[in-house]
Amino acid sequence: MTVGDGSGPVYRCDCQGRGLPCEHALGLLLLWTGGDGAVPEGDAPAWARRWLAEVQEGSARRRKERRERRERQEPTAGPHHAVGPGATEAAWRRAEERAGRITAGVTDLEQRLTDLLRGGLAGAEQPGYALWEETAARMVDAQAPGLASRVRELGTIPASGPGWPVRLLEECALLHLLGRGWLHRERLPDGLAATVRSRVGLPTSADGPPVRDRWLVVARYDTADARLTTRRTWLYGVEEDRTVLLLSYGASGRPLEPPLPVGLALDAEVSAHPDTGRRRVALGRRFGPPAPTPVRPGGVTASRAAGVYGEALREDPWLESVPVTLERVVPVPDGDAWQLADADSDTALPLTPAAGNRPGLWRLVALSGGAPVTVFGECGHRGFTPLTAWPTGPGRAVPLC
Amino acid sequence: MTTVEATTKVDAMTRVDAFPTGGTGAAEPTGWEALVTAALLGTDRRTPPGSEPGAGAPGALLDSAAAETVRRRAGLRPARAARRPDPAPEDPRPVLPADAAHRLTVLLADRPGPAAVGRRGSAPDLMELLPQWLATANSRGFAAPPEALPALLDAARGRTDLRPAVLAFAGPRAVWLARLNPDWRFALRATPGAGPVPPGPGAAERVRRLWDEGLFAERVALLASLRARDPGGARELLAATWATERAEDRLMFLDSLRTGLAATDEPFLEEALADRSRNVRATAAELLSALPGSTLAARMAARAATCVSLDRALAPPAIAVEAPHECDAGMERDGVVPKPPAGRGERSWWFGQLVDAAPLRTWSARLGGRSPEEIVALPVSDGWRGELHAAWCRAAVRQRDGAWARALLGAPTAPEAGGPGAVSLAERAKLLGTLEGEERAAWVAGFIATHGLSEAFQLLGMCGVPWAVPLGRAVVDALEIARDAGSYPWSFSGVMGLAERCLDPAEASRLDALLAIPDESEDASPGAGGYWAEAFQRLVTTLRLRAAMAEELEGEGSV
Structure with a gap:
């Protein structure tokens, strides 16, 4: 089944081909441009109509975002003196309206947190999920999806086992911090303000200058909730010595982009989003297909990795973890848990409890065999999550997720 | 000083701060x-610390x-x-070629799940190809990629039949890994030579200590692994503590002597014939009777010979059987079980046990210097043929006597080979096991050509992989005949599955003609032709895959 939308070059096909447009879509287009009614006018099936509607809505949104970006890049025109054409004025007005709704939502959220703390977190066990769900829905109405998902996370903490009051207080406090950050964003430094806007849930665009490098695909994994599949791909720039994140989304169970294979390197340009230490990027031009490479990301010791996370919190206190490559570490059992111990000193990073239960852990242990390995993963306040490993000697990347 | 570790502790309330708060903070x-x-x-x-009571307190607390x-x-x-x-420990074997390593990952990822139940269409059953892949990789002496070990061990955990090949391939690192994960404990029990006591300096001392102090399961594993390496040493280890072992333990230990059984075990086994436990005695007798030179075998031969004679008065001469009238103490000591199972007469029960424990060379001397073929062809008086031939079958299997097995099997094309004769299908399959591979395949090929596939499954299971060319062609021809007869292919799914795994991949091109959907004949089951085409498609796809697998493993190991 192939759908081509003649009003603009968009295609979708359920074939497995990598090329876009695939040969089916191309064929359909060729027939269509040939005229003669080779492609009969037909009623689009329901799924295709839905998809086309989404595509059109999406491209309208992208056009709007481009306009808004142009505005931001011309400070002389300034959002407060909207002298541009009517469309810009309307966009500015929409942005102001949205900011106002978010502010109202944040004020509301602050009130609810205050009420919760006044009555005590112990009570958070009883009202159950409904309170959080209702608050999350309020944040969605306030067009603050970032706040909404944080609130939803709060709802899962009371059932998360011993120690939950500490975790709940931590997350409530960070949510409070984010709310305060939003209300006072005018007085924050630019980078932090951008981080706050992005954490609250305002869309950002990858408007950083394109950076060309050989980007090594160091890890890739998908997470899914009921509505959305999120694919995270970590890329390591060989020249830049920097690790960046590609995010892509798909309807549940179906990521949009074909996966980049772990262990291969891609000659390409990426552009950074303006927030969170400019770690999130969008992939731009590619200068060739992914190719094998003996290069590995530069690594640090386990003890240094904890410091890397701590430093990153300066730019983004809401950061859960940072990408880190550990060099010369050994997986070591520690009671029921595991840790990655420095081969050359007596320091170690514990693995997160979740990472200790994944099959990837045993691949890591088997690869190491008690000898030092190189491990890429995410290092955060709950511990280290290993994602990819390399043997000490020559050998290919072994995905652990 | 907080550690990351502390954040993962169950009770995070006990955490302390990362840095001493210093100054005033140190007071709190x-x-x-x-x-x-x-x-x-x-x-x-x-009221939270550092805050006034009242409306501002929650905000201050959050700050x-x-x-x-x-x-x-x-x-x-x-x-x-x-x-x-x-x-x-280091694994000195060469590293698996990259393509083969990738293939292994694909095979292991094809875990049987709920979706895999039922008809597979024309897609090959990858998990079923794993044993073959492992056998080839082991014969080439490659080392397993370390990162594949968890999936290999998981596969072997679920399928005990895979364990020996998996553990041989997985090598010393799998044993190392199994010590860290209780799910894989079986690897410690089952690996010969790499068992509970790793080899190395002081191994003898450690073996002795584990034997003296270990748990029962550890001791069984130790004895089995030692027996595989050093049969005499294992027997001496067992003999040293034999008198003090419990009866049920003695039985298990004795059973492990089956591996590497030799004439040097006879004195120990003879002693065990006087054991207090009947089961231990019976097992010792069985082991001794598998040693045709043993004195027990000679005693049994003497007893059996008195029961069987050649009646030359008849024309042609026939075998006359006079079953024993009693089971005396000597017979019982030599392992004859006096009480027959329900429904069997005592005398025929004793008779069967004497004959199957007697060395087969007894009979040529006893029956006029005849060859096994001639003896098997002799008529037997008074309906003793079934009992006598069945006992000879057991003896031929136990003593691994090819000449007798061949004689008892008879010609595969004989009409009685396909039906219920004196020798059952199960016995025939066991007899086949004593023949060389080529002879075995030829016999089964002849059997299938005459009798078709319906009784062939068990016999095919005894044949070496890949099937010899004549056997493979006999199976394919029989499948084609079955298709033309109009039945559904799933009546032959067992043989079809075997063919996928066992047919020589070089035969794949000969199957092309079978891929087309044949014209449906009148008496064919509806749609059967399409299903047959699909089944043959899967057969061909699987054969091509196996050829690719074998080729990948031919490559030189990348180091």
């Missing part, structure tokens, strides 16, 4: 705990908690390393 080392307590109880009940949370996270320190495991 429990600042964070005070905040948590106030938050848990509510600011209406407990302090936010600062504290970020400070605690930013100050995380690495934990102290736990005791490191000893490194895994």
Whole structure:
């Protein structure tokens, strides 16, 4: 089944081909441009109509975002003196309206947190999920999806086992911090303000200058909730010595982009989003297909990795973890848990409890065999999550997720 | 000093701060705990530290908690390393070629799940190809890629038949790994030579200590692994403590002598014939009767010979059987079970046990110097043929006597070979096991050509892989005949599955003609032709896959 939308070059096909447009879509287009009614006018099936509607809505949104970006890049025109054409004025007005709704939502959220703390977190066990769900829905109405998902996370903490009051207080406090950050964003430094806007849930665009490098695909994994599949791909720039994140989304169970294979390197340009230490990027031009490479990301010791996370919190206190490559570490059992111990000193990073239960852990242990390995993963306040490993000697990347 | 470790501790309430708070902070080392307590109880009940009671208290608490949370996270320190495991032993084998390593990953990923139940269409059953892949990789002497070990061990955990090949391939690192994961304990029990006591200096001392102090399961594993390497040493180890072992333990230990059984075991087994436990005696007798030179075998031969004679008065001469009238103490000591199972006469039961424990060379001398073929062809008087031939079958299998097995099997094309004769299908399959591979395949090919596939499954299972060319062609021809007869292919799914795994991949091109959907004849089952085409398609796809697998393993190991 192939759908081509003649009003603009968009295609979708359920074939497995990598090329876009695939040969089916191309064929359909060729027939269509040939005229003669080779492609009969037909009623689009329901799924295709839905998809086309989404595509059109999406491209309208992208056009709007481009306009808004142009505005931001011309400070002389300034959002407060909207002298541009009517469309810009309307966009500015929409942005102001949205900011106002978010502010109202944040004020509301602050009130609810205050009420919760006044009555005590112990009570958070009883009202159950409904309170959080209702608050999350309020944040969605306030067009603050970032706040909404944080609130939803709060709802899962009371059932998360011993120690939950500490975790709940931590997350409530960070949510409070984010709310305060939003209300006072005018007085924050630019980078932090951008981080706050992005954490609250305002869309950002990858408007950083394109950076060309050989980007090594160091890890890739998908997470899914009921509505959305999120694919995270970590890329390591060989020249830049920097690790960046590609995010892509798909309807549940179906990521949009074909996966980049772990262990291969891609000659390409990426552009950074303006927030969170400019770690999130969008992939731009590619200068060739992914190719094998003996290069590995530069690594640090386990003890240094904890410091890397701590430093990153300066730019983004809401950061859960940072990408880190550990060099010369050994997986070591520690009671029921595991840790990655420095081969050359007596320091170690514990693995997160979740990472200790994944099959990837045993691949890591088997690869190491008690000898030092190189491990890429995410290092955060709950511990280290290993994602990819390399043997000490020559050998290919072994995905652990 | 907080460690990251502390954040993962069950009770995070016990955490302390990353950095000593210093100055005034040092006076309140429990600042964070005070905040948590106030938050848990509510600011209406407990005023948080550093705040005034009243409307501003929750906000102040959240402010302090936010600062504290970020400070605690930013100050995380690495934990102290736990005791490191000893490194895994080196695996000197060459590294698997990259294509083969990838193939292994694909085979292991095809785990049987709910979706795999039922008809597979024309897609090959990858998990079923794993045993063959392992056998080839083992014969080429490649080392397993370390990262594949968890999936290999998981596969072997679920399928005991895979364990020997998996553990041979997985090598010493799998044993190292199994010590860390209780799910894989079987690898410690089952690996010969790499069992509970790793080889190395002082191994003899450690073996002795484990034998004296170990748990029963550990001792069984130890004896089995030692027996595989050093049969005499294992027997001596067992003999040293034999008198003090419990009866059920003695039985299990004795059973492990089956591996590497030799004439040197006879004195020990003879002693065990006087054991207090009947089961131990019976097992000792069975082991001795598998040693045709043993004195037990000679005693049994003498007893059996008195029961069987050649009646030359008849024309042609026939075998006359006079079954024993009693089971005396000597017979019982030599392992004859006096009480028959329900429904069997005592005398024929004793007779069968004497004949199957007697060396087969007894009979040529006893029956006029005849060859096994001639003896098997002799008529037997008074309906004893079934009993006598069945006992000879058991003896031929136990003594691994090819000449007798051949004689008892007879010609595969004989009409009685396909039906219920004196020798059952199961017995025939066991007899086939004593023949050389080529002879075995030829016999089964002849059987299938005459009798078709319906009885062939068990016999095919005895044939070496890949099937010899004549056997493979006989199977394919029989499948084609079955298709033309109009039945559904799933009546032959067992043979079809065997063919996928066992047919020589070089035969794939000969199957092309079978891929087309044949014209449906009148008496064919509806749609059967399409299903047959699909089944043959899967057969061909699987054969091509096996050819590719074998080729990948031909490559030189990448180092």
